[in-house]
Amino acid sequence: MTQQTIQQPGQRDTQQTDLGPLVPVLFGFSAFQQLRAAAELQLFEYLTLNGPSSCEQVADGLRLPVKSARKLLLGTTALGLTDRGPDGYAPAGPLREALEDGTWPLIRNIIDFQQRLSYLPAKEYAESLRTGKNEGIRHLPGTGADMYTRLEQTPELENLFFRGMNSWSELSNPVLLRQVDYRGVGRLLDVGGGDAVNAIALANAHPHLRITVFDLEGAVEVARDNIAAAGLADRVDVVVGDMFGGPMPDGYDMVLFAHQFVIWSPEQNQALLKRAHDALPPGGRVAVFNAFADDDGRGPLYTALDNVYFATLPSEDSTIYEWREHEEWFAGAGFVDITRVTNNGWTPHGVLEGRKRDA
Ligand SMILES: C[S@@+](CC[C@H](N)C(=O)[O-])C[C@H]1O[C@@H](n2cnc3c(N)ncnc32)[C@H](O)[C@@H]1O
Missing domain, CATH: 1.10.10.10 (Winged helix-like DNA-binding domain superfamily/Winged helix DNA-binding domain)
Structure with a gap:
């Protein structure tokens, strides 16, 4: 018969347990x-x-x-x-x-974004997990259930957001610029294109592309200024609209959703893909660019930690989804030739591409 020793509180052998890895946490x-x-x-x-x-x-x-x-x-x-x-x-x-x-000025913008936008709401993480809602939004001024509606009401915060977002995009978009094949793409629709950070980078990297930034009024105003400042008004234009309501603009060879599918629910993401599928011609392509979670539920660390922001702020359903889930939405919307474009950088960003069947 074996005897189990039960240690009482206060009698633990603290030398046996290395809690060092807990320090950074x-x-x-x-x-x-x-x-x-x-x-x-x-x-x-x-x-x-x-x-x-x-x-x-x-x-x-x-x-x-x-x-x-x-x-x-x-x-x-x-x-x-x-x-x-x-x-x-x-x-x-x-x-x-x-x-x-x-790269330092980009990191500095991100530090500012974390400090002034994400930090205080992050303390509502447990409450957000409990209710399944973005409870951190109570720390943003204005009304509306999602962060973007509130940002539109406070221009100073909106500028801070776009400065940070622009920097995240600049740091992570090389995979979108350099690893996707744009041959055969003439016109590209950048849905929720924000301040045009990716549209401008794409237009500079691929001089044959003509790009439309499609976003809410507030973002489009910033985009217009940035496009003009980049001297790209002849190849990059803007359309104001709601990606969930009204028609999705058509006449494009490729629809891009950049940092978009981390905001919405699986049902909304699938609905966006169906709308893109309807708007594209046969053979047209769709690309989703954002951070991804690994399919095995184990990481990466960046994704796991960034999820505190997504749980507490942007919208009730925002989160970083697995590659596999994206692939299911693509297939469900009717896309074929679904391809992962992964990157070896320090952020877990990648692109998932798909194609509408030829007629
Ligand atoms: C996370 S930001 C991404 C911006 C840009 N695509 C990037 O990668 O930097 C999400 C963008 O979606 C836009 N957005 C949110 N809801 C929208 C809607 N209903 N219709 C159109 N755009 C929307 C926001 O204004 C914002 O510019």
């Missing part, structure tokens, strides 16, 4: 705030301009008490965002690369 919010403070106080810009610097020099340059600079530099260094060498502190790891390759 328990303090996830602190890790983000270290990065956010460094961004707001322009630590990385200072170190780039001035070279390796001591704590006192950083304090002086950023106009901080020395005790504050110490905390900040300890935080960024322990997180691998800066390093301390014999000459002082300098940007390190992914941060140094982002500063060198020009």
Whole structure:
């Protein structure tokens, strides 16, 4: 007969349990705030301009008490965002690369987006899971059940959203620009195209494309300005409309849904695909570009963490779906030749393509 030892609270052998891996989870919010403070106080810009610097020099340059600079530099260094060498502190790891390759301003916009839009609503995550609704929306001003309706009512927040969204798209859209074959596509409809970030990038990368950005009034105004500023008004135009109501514009060879299927329910996504299928000519193509979840329910980590934002804010049903689910919607809407275009970058973005049968 074996005897089981039951440990009483207070008698646990804490040496046996390595809770170290819990540290970045328990303090996830602190890790983000270290990065956010460094961004707001322009630590990385200072170190780039001035070279390796001591704590006192950083304090002086950023106009901080020395005790504050110490905390900040300890935080960024322990997180691998800066390093301390014999000459002082300098940007390190992914941060140094982002500063060198020009990605840093995009990351800074995303930090701003996380801080001012996603952060407070994220504390409603458990409540959102309980009710199945985007409970974080109560932290946004205005009325309406989805974030986009509310953003339209607060231009300052809408601008913040589009700056962040634009940066997410710029970081993740190389797979859309470079790995999809646009031969045979003359006219492309960018449904929910936002501020035209992808339309402009596509038009620049593929000079034969003519693109229409189809979105709500507020977004289209921003898109119009961006298209004009990019000097692309002759090849990129805009149409105001509701993708769920009224007719889907027709006369296009390809319909693109970029960062769209993460917002809506499976039924709405399937309905959008059916509308696209109806609007396309025989042989026309559809492309869905966004982040995906793995089919095995195990990750990736980016998707799992980003889902807190999708659960708490955009709409009641927003979430990052699995590739497999997208494929089922495509097939259900009548598309064939369904193909995954995956990317090897750090975000789980990809493109799922399909084709309407030839007549
Ligand atoms: C997540 S953003 C994606 C923007 C852009 N496609 C991108 O990838 O950066 C979603 C876009 O869908 C638009 N949208 C939301 N509801 C819409 C509707 N009912 N009809 C048309 N556009 C809509 C929003 O205005 C917003 O621009």
